[in-house]
Amino acid sequence: MATYDDLSLHVRLFMRGYPFARYANKTVPLAILAKPLNLSRMALITTAGLHAPGQPGFDHSIKRGDVSFREIPKTIEVRTLIESHRSYAFDHAGIESDPNLAFPLDRLCELESKKIIGELNYRHFSFMGSIVGPRKLINETAPQVARFLREDKVDAVLLTPV
Amino acid sequence: MCVQTVGLIQSIIEREGIATVSISLLREVTQVNKPPRALFVPFPMGFPLGAPNNPELQHQVIAAALALLERDDVPVLEEFKER
Numbered sequence: 001m002a003t004y005d006d007l008s009l010h011v012r013l014f015m016r017g018y019p020f021a022r023y024a025n026k027t028v029p030l031a032i033l034a035k036p037l038n039l040s041r042m043a044l045i046t047t048a049g050l051h052a053p054g055q056p057g058f059d060h061s062i063k064r065g066d067v068s069f070r071e072i073p074k075t076i077e078v079r080t081l082i083e084s085h086r087s088y089a090f091d092h093a094g095i096e097s098d099p100n101l102a103f104p105l106d107r108l109c110e111l112e113s114k115k116i117i118g119e120l121n122y123r124h125f126s127f128m129g130s131i132v133g134p135r136k137l138i139n140e141t142a143p144q145v146a147r148f149l150r151e152d153k154v155d156a157v158l159l160t161p162v
Numbered sequence: 163m164c165v166q167t168v169g170l171i172q173s174i175i176e177r178e179g180i181a182t183v184s185i186s187l188l189r190e191v192t193q194v195n196k197p198p199r200a201l202f203v204p205f206p207m208g209f210p211l212g213a214p215n216n217p218e219l220q221h222q223v224i225a226a227a228l229a230l231l232e233r234d235d236v237p238v239l240e241e242f243k244e245r
Contacts, residue, residue, distance in 0.1 A: 002187050002207050015191075020166060025196040028237045029173050033181040037228060045175075047167045090208030098214035107211075107220050117228070129167035142171045146178035156231050157175055158224070159184040160210045161168045 011089045023134055033156055035118075040155035043121040045145070047129030048095055048102035048162035049085030052076055057084035064133030067141045070126045071148075078106050087130045090162060102162040121154050129161060169195030183230045185210045185223065186239075196237065199230040203242045212244075219244070 004012050033040065049058050051070040059066040072081070081099040083092060095101045105124065111117045125145050131137055149157065165188045172182045176198055183199040186192040187207050192200050203223060205212050212219040226242050 002205070004188075004190055006206065020191060020194045023166070023170060024194045025173050028196045028198050029176040030198050030236055031176050031179045031181045032234070032236075033231050037232060045168075045171060047171070091206070092208065094209050094214040100217075100220060101209060101211050101214045104211055104220055104224060107217060107224055110217075110221075111224070111228075127167060127171065129165075131167050134167065134170055137167065138170055138174065142174040143178075145171070146175045146180070149175060149180055150178050154180055157172075157180055157182045158227060159168045159172050159182060161165045161185065161187055162208055162210060 007089060023138065035155060037117050037156070038115055039118040041119045041121055041153060042108060042117050042156050042158065043149055043152070043154045044103060044105060044108060044124040045127070045157055045159045046103045046162065047127045048083060048099075048160070049128035049130075050081045050083050050099055050103050050126045053080055053082065057082065058086065058128035060086040065131030066128050067131055067134070067137040069141055069145055072103070072105070072124045072126055074105070074120055074122050074124065076105070078103065085128050085130065085162060095162060102160050104160070108158070121149070121152050123148070123152070165191040166195065169197050172197050181231055183227045185227055192239070197239070198237050199233070200239050201227045201230060201242050202239065204244075
């Protein structure tokens with residue numbers, strides 16, 4: 001487990017001063033998984049700033065953070081995914097060597113083959129997590145992805161940071 | 163900020179009626195965010211599933227996270243323990 005003390009001084013000072021509580025849930029939202037995992041349709045969401053070849057990378061010039069997302073098809077070859085995350089708070093070498101480290105699509109495909117999960121959705125979503133001003137994420141892009149997942153009749157979602 | 167962004171997206175999806183579980187690399191941030199289900203992992207930032215090119219460890223982390231989806235004592239914040 002990383003703690004603030006593991007972060008660089010610059011990042012640590014930022015994190016200590018950032019008003020996380022301003023955007024936090026006041027109550028815990030709860031949806032219950034209606035069926036067992038082996039009958040459920042699953043999707044994956046990462047904030048690792050990954051995109052597929054041919055898709056635009058994330059925009060590092062937006063000061064408060066790029067709140068857009070990329071739709072990643074289930075059929076993508078995971079090793080071809082490109083990471084364009086702007087953060088210097090983490091070592092990028094791991095995910096560059098194996099995007100499954102933060103976007104474990106190959107692992108979920110293996111679980112689907114073994115019938116541990118019912119089905120993997122045909123699309124998954126990638127954001128770039130370096131979002132200092134999340135209003136537009138909260139009001140627009142995240143609800144858009146939530147609607148897509150509901151339209152796709154997804155039952156459960158695994159979310160991974162980087 | 164990645165950990166906060168995961169928490170924000172997670173809440174919005176959960177409010178849409180879809181069950182979610184997240185992996186967390188920073189307890190301080192996740193606890194403020196109050197997610198319904200999260201697995202704290204003992205790995206450095208940038209390594210949420212443990213290690214690159216290590217499917218076995220990645221599967222262990224995913225299995226621990228998915229197990230939280232089937233728990234009925236939510237909210238549930240658990241620590242991952244490597245076998």
